[in-house]
Amino acid sequence: MEKSTDRPDRPLKERRTYFDSENRPVPRERDRDERPAAPRGEGREGRPAGGDASAKPRYPHRPAADRSIDMLFGLRPIQEALNAARTLEKIYLLRGTKNSMTQEITDLAKAANIPVSLVPIEKLNDLTRKNHQGAVAFVSPIDYQPLDNILAGLYEEGKVPLLLLLDRVTDVRNFGAIARNAECMGVHAIVVPSRGAAQINGDALKTSAGALNIIPVCREPNLKETISFLQQSGVTVVACTEKADASLEAGTVDLTGPVAVLMGSEEDGISPEYLKLADHKLRIPMAGQIGSLNVSVASGIMLFEVLRQRLLAGA
Incomplete structure (x- = not known):
């Protein structure tokens, strides 16, 4: 009868690698203490402190979260789009904001039958992470006809x-x-x-x-x-x-x-x-x-x- 000590060694299982939200390898808990300390000026995972853009994620082809190509944000771009007679689908303005530029945008939109909605800041932040200045508009992919x-x-x-x-x-x-x-x-x-x-x-x-x-x-x-x-x-x-x-x-x-x-x-x-x-x-x-x-x-x-x-x- 073969003794248990004579059995061949079982192959070790390959360790599973985990990645965080930015696609960087995440060490296992028991490996954290064995990792060398990061040099001064660098953060965890050996990345430069402050999140230097040179440290690219694992999948560079992944699009950014805010990649809408049919969106305008900012008062001046929306005003210029209206003056250029571009067809806008809808305009969102920050509720409570009143100045000459927002008034002109409202008047131009009304003349062009473009709906304008006054919304809270949370709505605008949900639409884009860019500096929207309290104004976001969607460009229509078609031209409306009379x-x-x-x-x-x-x-x-x-x-x-x-x-x-x-x-x-x-x-x-x-x-x-x-x-x-x-x-x-x-x-x-x-x-x-x-x-x-x-x-x-x-x-x-x-x-x-x-x-x-x-x-x-x-x-x-x-x-x-x-x-x-x-x-x-x-x-x-x-x-x-x-x-x-x-x-x-x-x-x-x-x-x-x-x-x-x-x-x-x-x-x-x-x-x-x-x-x-x-x-x-x-x-x-x-x-x-x-x-x-x-x-x-x-x-x-x-x-x-x-x-x-x-x-x-x-x-």
């Missing part, structure tokens, strides 16, 4: 307008999917409010599969006035709501003429004040137990019915 010019151009070209109105759709991926539906179904423009709409950013562009680079988007300060303008211009406003009595498949509403489809928010649908203004209200028939659809799915169904009627009519 609705009246688009509508006039469609009539001049002999086209039958098909527009999509979005009331407080705030999810960027929903918005991107809606834009993709709209472009595929032949929508001529998407209309959104200046406030309470999804921010058009990289996620929205990606979800739209490039549709937001094709289909015009109009940003209007007041959807109530926009609905009235469309109706006075000969456009029928059709609201999609589960509260409607008329069902979409019944074909009771003629969608072959100039139409603007109105879709509501993810939370509570179309605002009552807009719902009252609609020329027609339609609900999407459903056979399942869940009583509502995602707004991007619902918009696709509504726009398909418009396209179906137009194809059958040869419009």
Whole structure:
């Protein structure tokens, strides 16, 4: 019988190396006492005291935490961007700050239908770690188009307008999917409010599969006035709501003429004040137990019915 002392020695397990938040090797507790003391002027791990930038992390390709390329910060850059007529998505200003520059930024933003929010310092610090001077703005990846010019151009070209109105759709991926539906179904423009709409950013562009680079988007300060303008211009406003009595498949509403489809928010649908203004209200028939659809799915169904009627009519 083989004695235990005659057994071959087991191979030692390879020691696991741990790394800290800056990807530097962290010694095990029992190895700390065996490490030589760092020379004077150097901190722990042999790094120069004060965190010299020459000591690079393990993964130099890792991007910085604040790497947004569509952000402006500082009062002067935002002011110059507005004077240069750059399209800004939204502006955040430090609450309680009042001077000539913030007033000019507010006035220029109002003239360009750019929403401005007065926020606490914590909100600005969450947006960027840079010296923002109490002002942060997001640059829009698209240029918004004036609705009246688009509508006039469609009539001049002999086209039958098909527009999509979005009331407080705030999810960027929903918005991107809606834009993709709209472009595929032949929508001529998407209309959104200046406030309470999804921010058009990289996620929205990606979800739209490039549709937001094709289909015009109009940003209007007041959807109530926009609905009235469309109706006075000969456009029928059709609201999609589960509260409607008329069902979409019944074909009771003629969608072959100039139409603007109105879709509501993810939370509570179309605002009552807009719902009252609609020329027609339609609900999407459903056979399942869940009583509502995602707004991007619902918009696709509504726009398909418009396209179906137009194809059958040869419009």
